[in-house]
């Protein structure tokens with residue numbers, strides 16, 4: 001099983017998926033992330049999928065689950081770096097990723113989280 | 122034509138199937154989008170074999186119409202089979218608490234989709250993607 005590192009930058013957690021994850025590793029990442037959001041008091045999570053070649057229903061569900069889960073833990077999740085071919089394929093597969101916020105790249109993801117924060121006051 | 126059989130018995134095997142399909146899809150010159158579609162479909166169908174049938178195999182084969190090369194995948198297992206195929210092919214239908222998009226979504230991602238299954242007789246799904 002592979003473990004994906006979770007980096008901390010201020011009160012944002014950054015997860016960059018660099019390898020083809022098997023389903024068990026995906027579930028482990030989900031759990032690790034929930035625990036880390038709480039233990040580090042994170043307010044935002046960025047999941048960077050720049051290197052991810054395909055998003056199937058399992059990974060898609062993980063992204064939706066993480067978004068919903070972190071929201072319950074008072075943190076916002078943004079998925080960044082989706083490849084155009086992945087977006088096209090996801091739509092055809094029928095996955096809408098409802099409730100998942102996306103940004104084109106890491107930088108825009110950080111800005112999005114900062115805006116979400118300042119809107120809260 | 123040249124075919125290769127891969128086992129589907131563990132989560133790790135599903136990853137290996139994705140990687141094999143990706144490399145053959147690139148080799149026969151599928152576009153990046155088409156590579157992504159066939160790998161995604163392969164991932165869904167391989168996971169179904171593992172989750173719903175307890176394991177099986179896939180045959181990865183290069184095919185050709187003479188003019189156009191293509192990639193054919195034949196997934197087969199000796200699992201419980203599917204009693205109502207039309208229902209299983211419906212968006213959102215699942216017996217396992219999934220999203221129910223694996224079968225119906227895969228069909229949209231490939232050029233040809235052929236499913237043969239009966240209760241107690243396992244399942245065989247053949248999909249083909251042609252280079253444009």
Ligand SMILES: Nc1ncnc2c1ncn2[C@@H]1O[C@H](COP(=O)(O)OP(=O)(O)OP(=O)(O)O)[C@@H](O)[C@H]1O
Pocket residue numbers: 057058165169170173174198200201202203209210214215216217218219220221222223224225244
């Ligand atoms: N190889 C198989 N053997 C037996 N039944 C299968 C097989 N593949 C699919 N099925 C049946 O068809 C249903 C629909 O499959 P599909 O992949 O569309 O959804 P799912 O696997 O339940 O959920 P998802 O793939 O979205 O996580 C499954 O719930 C299962 O009952």
Ligand SMILES: [Mg+2]
Pocket residue numbers: 165168169219222223224
């Ligand atoms: Mg499925």
